[in-house]
Each structure stands twice: as C-alpha cells, then as structure tokens.
Amino acid sequence: MMWTRLASFSACASIALALGPSPGQIKNLVTFGDSYTDVGSPADGGTAWPIYAAGYGPFKLFPFARSGATCSNNITARPFPSVFESQLPLYFTEKSNGSLVLDPASTIYTLWIGTNDVGVGGLLTGLQKPGVTIVDTVTCAVNWVKTLYANGARNFLFQNMLPLQKTVLYGSTTYPNRYFNLAHNSTEWSLFMSELVNGGNAIGKLQLQALPASLPGAKIGLFDSYGLFSDMIAHPANYLNGTAPLNVTGCANSCVFPLGGQTSVCTVAKGAARDSFLWWDELHPSEQSDRVVARQITNAIQRKSDQWTTWFS
Ligand SMILES: *[C@@H]1O[C@H](CO)[C@@H](O)[C@H](O)[C@H]1NC(C)=O
Ligand SMILES: *[C@@H]1O[C@H](CO)[C@@H](O)[C@H](O)[C@H]1NC(C)=O
Ligand SMILES: *[C@@H]1O[C@H](CO)[C@@H](O)[C@H](O)[C@H]1NC(C)=O
Ligand SMILES: *[C@@H]1O[C@H](CO)[C@@H](O)[C@H](O)[C@H]1NC(C)=O
Numbered sequence: 143m144m145w146t147r148l149a150s151f152s153a154c155a156s157i158a159l160a161l162g163p164s165p166g167q168i169k170n171l172v173t174f175g176d177s178y179t180d181v182g183s184p185a186d187g188g189t190a191w192p193i194y195a196a197g198y199g200p201f202k203l204f205p206f207a208r209s210g211a212t213c214s215n216n217i218t219a220r221p222f223p224s225v226f227e228s229q230l231p232l233y234f235t236e237k238s239n240g241s242l243v244l245d246p247a248s249t250i251y252t253l254w255i256g257t258n259d260v261g262v263g264g265l266l267t268g269l270q271k272p273g274v275t276i277v278d279t280v281t282c283a284v285n286w287v288k289t290l291y292a293n294g295a296r297n298f299l300f301q302n303m304l305p306l307q308k309t310v311l312y313g314s315t316t317y318p319n320r321y322f323n324l325a326h327n328s329t330e331w332s333l334f335m336s337e338l339v340n341g342g343n344a345i346g347k348l349q350l351q352a353l354p355a356s357l358p359g360a361k362i363g364l365f366d367s368y369g370l371f372s373d374m375i376a377h378p379a380n381y382l383n384g385t386a387p388l389n390v391t392g393c394a395n396s397c398v399f400p401l402g403g404q405t406s407v408c409t410v411a412k413g414a415a416r417d418s419f420l421w422w423d424e425l426h427p428s429e430q431s432d433r434v435v436a437r438q439i440t441n442a443i444q445r446k447s448d449q450w451t452t453w454f455s
C-alpha cells in the first residue's frame with residue numbers, strides 16, 4: 143500500500159519536473175524572427191534583446207532573425223529574408239556543413255515572428271497571397287517547431303505577438319510616419335490589428351498545445367509577449383527607468399511626416415531619457431523594453447520564473 147502511494151507520487155513528481163528544460167540545462171540560444179530580434183541591425187535604438195539574454199544567461203548566441211522577415215514569403219511575400227526561405231535554410235546549411243555544431247539537449251530555439259505577417263504589406267493591407275489568412279501565417283510559425291524537431295532540435299520557446307494595436311503605427315491615435323504615411327482610418331486599423339493579434343495568438347496557443355503528442359522528447363514553451371507588454375503598459379514604473387516622464391503611448395524616436403510626404407520632423411529622446419519609453423519608434427520596442435524581454439526570456443529558460451511562460455511539454 144505504502145509502496146503504491148510512493149510510486150504514484152514519484153510518477154506525478156517526475157511528470158511535473160519533466161515540463162520544460164531543467165535549470166542549468168540550456169547553454170546555447172538560437173534565435174529566429176524579424177526586426178524585433180535581429181541583432182545585426184537592432185531596431186530598438188541600442189542593443190537587441192538576444193545580446194542581453196546571452197549576457198544574462200549566460201548563453202552562447204546563434205542569431206538567425208532578420209529585419210523585415212515574415213514566416214514565409216510563400217504566403218506573405220516581402221523582399222526580406224523570411225524564416226522558411228532564408229533563416230532556416232541558412233541554419234540547416236551551416237549545420238550540415240559542420241560550421242555549426244549544437245548539442246540538442248543544451249540548446250534552445252526561439253521564434254518571435256508575426257509582426258510583418260499581420261501588418262502593413264501583409265494581412266492588414268491585403269498584400270498576402272490570395273486566400274491566405276491569419277490561420278496560415280500562425281500555422282506557418284508553429285511549423286517552425288516541427289521543422290526544427292525533424293532536424294534534431296528538442297527545446298523550443300515560441301514568443302507570441304505583442305499588442306501591436308498599441309504601437310503608434312497601428313494605434314488609433316497615430317500620425318503619418320516612416321512605416322506608413324497615407325490616410326487611413328486608424329480606429330479601424332487598431333480594431334483589426336487587435337483581432338489579428340489576439341486571434342492569431344489564440345490559434346498559436348492551441349496548435350502548440352497539441353504538438354507534444356506527436357513530438358516525443360520535445361520541450362515546448364509559449365512565451366506570452368502579449369501579456370508582458372500589456373503589463374508594461376499597465377504598470378510602466380515596474381519596467382521603465384529613464385529620466386523623462388514614463389511614456390507607453392508615444393515613442394523615443396518619433397518622426398512625423400506630412401500626409402504622403404517625404405520629409406519628416408523628428409523628436410528623438412537622448413541618453414538616459416530613452417529608457418522612459420516603451421517604444422523606440424512607431425513600430426519597435428525600446429532598448430529598455432528589450433532588456434525586460436531578455437530578462438524574462440532568460441528567467442523562462444533557466445526556470446527562475448514561469449510568469450510569462452507556459453511549458454506544454
Ligand atoms: C513554398 O513553396 C514551395 C514551392 O511550392 C514549396 O516547395 C515549399 O514547401 C513552400 N514552403 C512553405 C514554408 O510553405
Ligand atoms: C557552411 O555554410 C555557410 C553558409 O553558407 C558558409 O558561410 C560557411 O562558410 C560554410 N562552412 C563550410 C566549412 O563549408
Ligand atoms: C473610422 O472607423 C470607425 C470604426 O468603423 C468609424 O466609427 C468611423 O466613423 C470611421 N471614421 C471615418 C472618418 O470614416
Ligand atoms: C510620449 O511621447 C510622445 C513623443 O513620441 C509625446 O508626444 C507625448 O506627449 C508623450 N506622452 C507623455 C504622456 O509624456
């Protein structure tokens with residue numbers, strides 16, 4: 143009797159412990175995505191989050207994310223290196239020719255994608271391949287897990303879309319800017335963007351939840367960027383620390399264009415004032431926001447906190 147109770151207790155305990163990687167397990171961080179994650183041309187006015195995360199870990203960083211990327215140019219064609227047609231092929235080439243040697247157990251793979259899929263030039267402005275919807279772009283992103291798993295990868299952290307309707311570009315109180323300077327109904331844009339991001343994140347979560355059954359041995363986590371940025375907007379003083387008044391509505395590097403025009407008037411925060419802003423420009427998180435992302439991603443990987451992370455396996 144005693145033995146049975148002990149045995150079933152330890153079975154439960156090992157299932158609980160088996161969710162996600164163990165503390166100290168991960169040594170290598172391999173990042174995929176768009177300008178939110180690109181370390182070569184950081185879009186936050188400073189240093190991109192993977193560099194901070196690599197330092198906080200510490201982790202050895204292998205950065206594959208590229209600015210402008212969508213999940214796949216097959217479905218949302220943009221002239222930038224997409225995850226499926228450029229970033230993954232480069233990773234696979236480097237792996238197969240031996241220039242990249244990564245131990246699956248101590249390596250985690252991250253993907254933060256969707257901003258360009260759903261935005262200007264994508265779903266929002268109807269420039270996707272005919273018939274493509276949010277279901278296809280999110281399914282594509284989840285397929286990144288399956289594709290890397292088939293190649294031997296085992297640990298994954300999938301970053302969902304942040305509340306893009308709160309950026310200046312997609313917000314209801316916008317102005318003509320470097321990313322879009324034409325007339326549009328900004329109330330409708332922010333409403334539609336809120337639907338795309340919330341709907342897409344919900345579809346992604348359901349699909350990720352269903353993956354472990356077919357991917358034995360995989361550790362799959364969902365990092366809730368949407369929740370984290372919503373909390374930063376609701377409680378900026380918990381995260382932002384610059385010398386200017388805290389600002390979650392405007393941006394640190396704001397350029398106002400005349401409607402349809404080419405010459406803008408810019409207001410750029412300097413030095414320590416920058417860390418007061420949630421957004422660096424009309425579309426991108428600030429460097430301080432990226433430090434927060436890096437800290438929370440690191441905490442998730444090292445299992446110091448699961449506050450923004452759900453491990454499905
Ligand atoms: C993109 O299209 C090509 C050609 O049809 C196909 O071979 C490939 O699998 C597609 N990639 C994705 C990610 O759908
Ligand atoms: C492996 O492929 C990458 C990407 O094409 C290339 O930069 C690198 O030089 C190659 N390394 C070897 C050893 O062939
Ligand atoms: C913009 O869209 C909103 C929501 O559909 C609508 O209520 C509003 O009248 C529109 N504004 C203009 C100027 O058309
Ligand atoms: C936030 O920053 C913008 C500049 O992008 C400025 O116009 C706005 O007044 C600021 N808001 C607050 C509450 O300080």
Ligand SMILES: *[C@@H]1O[C@H](CO)[C@@H](O)[C@H](O)[C@H]1NC(C)=O
Pocket residue numbers: 383384385414415417430433434
């Ligand atoms: C804000 O905090 C970060 C650590 O998260 C620190 O690196 C940065 O220097 C701080 N910024 C200011 C203006 O004190």
